[in-house]
Amino acid sequence: MDKFTTLTGIAAPMPLVNIDTDMIIPKQFLKTIQRSGLGKNLFDEMRYTLEGQEIPDFVLNQPAYRQAQIIIAGDNFGCGSSREHAPWALLDFGIRCVVSTSFADIFFNNCFKNGILPIILPQDQVDVLMEDAKKGANARQTVDLEAQTITTSDGQSFGFDVDPFRKHCLLNGLDDIGLTLEKVSAIDSFEMTASAARPWV
Amino acid sequence: MTAAPRTLYDKIWDDHVVHQAEDGTCLLYIDRHLVHEVTSPQAFEGLRMTGRKVRAPEKTIAVPDHNVPTTAGRDKHIDNVESRVQVEALDKNAKDFGIHYYPVTDIRQGVVHIVGPEQGWTLPGMTVVCGDSHTATHGAFGALAHGIGTSEVEHVLATQTLIQKKSKNMKVEITGSLRPGVTAKDITMSVIGLTGTGGGTGYVIEYCGQAIRELSMEGRMTVCNMAIEGGARAGLIAPDEVTYAYCKGRPHAPTGEKWDAALSYWKTLFTDEGAHFDKVVTIKGEDIAPVVTWGTSPEDVVAINGVVPAPSEFSGGKVVAAQRSLDYMGLTAGMKLTDIKIDTVFIGSCTNGRIEDLRAAAAILKGKKVAPGMRAMVVPGSGLVRAQAEQEGLAQIFLDAGFEWRLAGCSMCLAMNPDQLSPGERCAATSNRNFEGRQGRGGRTHLMSPAMAAAAAVAGHLVDVRDVMGVDA
CATH class of the missing domain: 3.30.499.10 (Aconitase, domain 3)
Known part of the structure; x- marks a missing residue:
């Protein structure tokens, strides 16, 4: 996993609420057995016509946002399925940070496993970032994970919360499995105790 | 201590x-x-x-x-x-x-x-x-x-x-009993209609109350299945005699002394008197009606005898989202749900693909035919459900009514296999998600119970199953 420290990039405004994982990456692209290559199909059915032509109105098709690295989104972003293909597609497109008032639980977890930072902020602050993002490609926002701040193109800064363990993993690009396997003796002894207490499991 | x-x-x-x-x-x-x-x-x-x-x-x-x-x-x-x-x-x-x-x-x-x-x-x-x-x-x-x-x-x-x-603890209590024609699917959809798709975010929900106790294991699975649609990490129902009876004799359930030990442990699995819940939602069972979705989010739930809502009835970002849903679904605000014509019916999925679901649908379909031009399919949840339905004569009822009788799988719930909607097709579905494109790009999904889907297949439009059953609304 790539480290996440600071990021200065174009923010794309996507104010629609309840953007679900079927919108982010429709099911026909889940048939891959790899993690890479999904960026071209990110938001596929919002982004392309049935014939495969780009829909010019869609935000990521607009010249200003084609290189976006941040999405400022409406409430409850990432609801729906557990498909990790959603953060894989975002990452493959180049998105490293999503800001919303709320995220669906599984999507939120999946982001951290892939070096994407989901930031939760109150509505009024998301509104400010959304307006800033609407200014286009010159409006670059800056995310500083160490300092836990996100700053608009005109220098307005907001602090955000992030789980300390997840922050540590993102900052250092750490692999969860490796960390857990350091606790293998605790897992061994749990299994011994649990199989005595609940032998039917 | x-x-x-x-x-x-x-x-x-x-x-x-x-x-x-x-x-x-x-x-x-x-x-x-x-x-x-x-x-x-x-x-x-x-x-x-x-x-x-x-x-x-x-x-x-x-x-x-x-x-x-x-x-x-x-x-x-x-x-x-x-x-x-x-x-x-x-x-x-x-x-x-x-x-x-x-x-x-x-x-x-x-x-x-x-x-x-x-x-x-x-x-x-x-x-x-x-x-x-x-x-x-x-x-x-x-x-x-x-x-x-x-x-x-x-x-x-x-x-x-x-x-x-x-996660935090949330209690969803369904008091009293359900009225005739109302099912576990209507409970779980009604809860999401009330709390929204983000209402459970950060919580594990425990469903309780008399109406939950009165459900079979199949019904309880339908309720918990859609906890995720309400944003919750998980849904829980405390085990009881219904649970133990379902588990007993299953191939990988314990037997003998291990069963006895398991049973005594399972009997400790309930919420203690006075335990704290961070959020509580209570719904009267008798107030729940058969429901359907009108839009493209599982929270877009209305009673079947109601009308399609107007975007102006919502607030915040939902106003724009509701208009987008209406456009996608090809519906206008104020139209009666029962006037919505359908061309496809899908009965199946992890939400409603169990034997009890097939029985409920077959009870409505017995001796009837699907409306002309209707594409209707039943996809049993497993090969064993399929075999049992054949043994009980349900498969023949579906076939006689004009349904396709399929092999087990997720099928048109998420349309990763060949079972898909074409653009503009409108489906009465017993699955769990009505997102844009969920059942096929441009496809329009209305979620509902198996009995409601079966009734819609016969009528050719959404219909109140209580009218078909001859019970009061």
């Missing part, structure tokens, strides 16, 4: 904590790991690349369901190359890593969330995960069950644990 009163969630959580860090991050032990072909290939590949093994293959159960065609001949050949590659990858991974496996050639194959309980893998008090959001289904047994992403699938395969922070 007097222990503080705990919720059912607290108890299951406490019994599975392997390690707790100072910041509250826990390593949680996983008792059952269910695996399907779509979200697992990258996880197994990760194990291969790092030279890791599956830590507890005896607790890992795999079944292909999302991609598999539901038509005859699939055991010999799957036409779609990518689907075939995914199913073959699961065949190989199951063999290489020595995990339990139900291939398409096995009568026990089916939707993973139907197979797990059916085979007795899912039992009260367990932690159950799967790379699928509808893992919430297993909460019906009083098991802590939730969906995970592929990175977490790999984590569980390698360590049999998950890194977790505890």
Whole structure:
């Protein structure tokens, strides 16, 4: 996993609420057995016509946002399925940070496993970032994970919360499995105790 | 020492904590790991690349369901190359890593969330995960069950644990009894209609109350299945005699002394008097009507005798979203739900693909025919459900009515296999998601109970099942 420290990039405004994982990456692209290559199909059915032509109105098709690295989104972003293909597609497109008032639980977890930072902020602050993002490609926002701040193109800064363990993993690009396997003796002894207490499991 | 009163969630959580860090991050032990072909290939590949093994293959159960065609001949050949590659990858991974496996050639194959309980893998008090959001289904047994992403699938395969922070406790109580024609599906959809798709975010829901107690295991699974649609990490129902009776005699349920030991443990799995809930929602069972969705979010729920709402009835970002939904669904505000014509009916899925669901639909269809031009299909949740339905004569009722009688799989719930809607087609579906494009690009989905879907198939439009049944609304 790539480290996440600071990021200065174009923010794309996507104010629609309840953007679900079927919108982010429709099911026909889940048939891959790899993690890479999904960026071209990110938001596929919002982004392309049935014939495969780009829909010019869609935000990521607009010249200003084609290189976006941040999405400022409406409430409850990432609801729906557990498909990790959603953060894989975002990452493959180049998105490293999503800001919303709320995220669906599984999507939120999946982001951290892939070096994407989901930031939760109150509505009024998301509104400010959304307006800033609407200014286009010159409006670059800056995310500083160490300092836990996100700053608009005109220098307005907001602090955000992030789980300390997840922050540590993102900052250092750490692999969860490796960390857990350091606790293998605790897992061994749990299994011994649990199989005595609940032998039917 | 007097222990503080705990919720059912607290108890299951406490019994599975392997390690707790100072910041509250826990390593949680996983008792059952269910695996399907779509979200697992990258996880197994990760194990291969790092030279890791599956830590507890005896607790890992795999079944292909999302991609598999539901038509005859699939055991010999799957036409779609990518689907075939995914199913073959699961065949190989199951063999290489020595995990339990139900291939398409096995009568026990089916939707993973139907197979797990059916085979007795899912039992009260367990932690159950799967790379699928509808893992919430297993909460019906009083098991802590939730969906995970592929990175977490790999984590569980390698360590049999998950890194977790505890969720908050939410209680959803359904008091009294349901009225005739109202089902578990109407309960779970009505709750989401009330709380919204984000209402459960950050919580584990415990469903309780008389109307929940009066449900069968099948109905309880339907309720918990859609906890995720309300945003909750998991849904739970405390085990009781109904649960024990369902589990007893299942192939992987304990027997003899182990059964007795299990039973006495299961009887401790309830929320203590006075335990704290961070959020409480109460609904009167008799106030719940048969419901359908009108829009493109599972929270877009209305009673069947109501009308399509206007965007102006909502606030905030939902105003724009509601207008977008109406445009996508091709509906206008104020039109009666029962005036909505449909051309497709899908009965099946992990939400409503169990034997009781097929019985409810067949009861409506007996002696009737689907409306002219209707495409109607039943996709049983597992090969065993299918066999039982054939034995009970249900399959013949469906066939006589003009339904297709398919093989088990996820099918048109998410349309990864050939069962899809074409643009503009409108479907009465017993599944769980009505998102844009969910059942096929441009397809329009109305969610409802199996009895309501069956009634709609006959009428050719959405219809109040109570009118068909001759009971009062």
